[in-house]
Amino acid sequence: MKSQRSECPISQSLDVWGDKWSLLIIRDLMTAKQLTYGDFLKAPEGIATNILAARLLMLEENGLIEKLDHPESKAKVLYRLTGKGIDLVPVMIEINLWAEKHFTIPADRKAMLKEVKKDKEGFIKAGMKELRRS
Amino acid sequence: MKSQRSECPISQSLDVWGDKWSLLIIRDLMTAKQLTYGDFLKAPEGIATNILAARLLMLEENGLIEKLDHPESKAKVLYRLTGKGIDLVPVMIEINLWAEKHFTIPADRKAMLKEVKKDKEGFIKAGMKELRRS
DNA sequence: ATACTTGCTTGCGTTTTGCAAGTGCAAACA
DNA sequence: TGTTTGCACTTGCAAAACGCAAGCAAGTAT
Known part of the structure; x- marks a missing residue:
């Protein structure tokens, strides 16, 4: 999940979210709108916590999701889709x-x-x- | 790429073609209709030959593609999409x-x-x- | 017969994954 | 105010997947 393989639109897309977990994270955000780190871990597929952290970072770096402050606690972090993710x-x-x-x-x-x-x-x-x- | 992770349609789909290469193989078959093993290796992304073999086998086992005899040579094999793949x-x-x-x-x-x-x-x-x- | 093509397979070093345990900070509790 | 709990990650390490190069058997061309 690092560099671009070709200019093909399919290939470029897969370079961003074409792994085993990214689309599941995005799916969860589409149904729930906003989720904490812990919420993702509760998904039935059971993503490992280190993999989740890596994917969230990559999706954020690629502008598909964004972090925002949790309204009632500094200890919590909320994730949601950006326009690019919603698309x-x-x-x-x-x-x-x-x-x-x-x-x-x-x-x-x-x-x-x-x-x-x-x-x-x-x-x-x-x-x-x-x-x-x- | 082995067992089913959950009953979610997204998850089930990813279990079949949710890796870095499968959709590129399918893409190639959508534009070319029929391709030989060597044709796939020529794609600009440069898939490794052992990975290609593994993916073709998995896609065939999952009914997305099928092999057929090459009309002019027994040494060649043609791959094409099944209805499930075309979908x-x-x-x-x-x-x-x-x-x-x-x-x-x-x-x-x-x-x-x-x-x-x-x-x-x-x-x-x-x-x-x-x-x-x- | 010999050399070359085609479709894989095998070995092996590198990278990614997955599981478990640990860390740091904020909030709740005593 | 000290301590425990909850939350968001990190870290260590073994296992699996990947990627490159070489090898190989069957088929084709010369």
Whole structure:
């Protein structure tokens, strides 16, 4: 996850978030909007704490997420998506749709995707707007 | 790249193609339709031959690509996308659009994306249909 | 027959990952 | 005010994955 491999847009994108964990971090931030370090550790996939720290740093350096002060404690840190990170919503939706077609996925996700299919563009636009308000 | 981490659609997807190379292999197959082992090695990113072999095997095992006999030589092997692989076209397009917005990408890719934006759904549908014909 | 191409495999040193334990600071508690 | 707890990371180290170079078997060309 260091230098650029080629100028191909896919390749450049993978250089930033193309590892086993980054998209899961971004996923969590898309559903929760703001999360602490500890919140990420609670995700069912069980990311190791050192890997989490490394990924958060890299995503921050690449401008996909940002830190902000926790309103009620200096000991806590909040992470949230930047505009660049929010712009990944369409990618995330398409991955979900692909997974739904080819895997068995949880019922709540299916329900969400049912809404997506009614009006994909509208759903995405609304979701992104909502994220920007937080 | 072995076992399933969770039932989340994003997580399950990453378990299949969420490494540094798989999407580049799939990208190459989307633009070229059919490629030999050696063709993949020629990609500008420079994948190592043992890694390529491992990824092709994993993608085949997961039903994203398939091998077929080369029409003019038994020494050569052709790889192409299956329906499951072709279904990743929308994901790939969205990644391209994201990259275009946040990185500097080659002119030819920009031209392609200009076409996409005129009629995204139509472009994707046509592209997938074309891939299925080969 | 011989040399060359093609699609891998093997060895091995380097890098990344993953697990466990530890550190430093802030907040809560006694 | 001293102490314990919670939170955000760091550090150490073994295991796995990666990356490069060389090797190899089957197929093709000369």
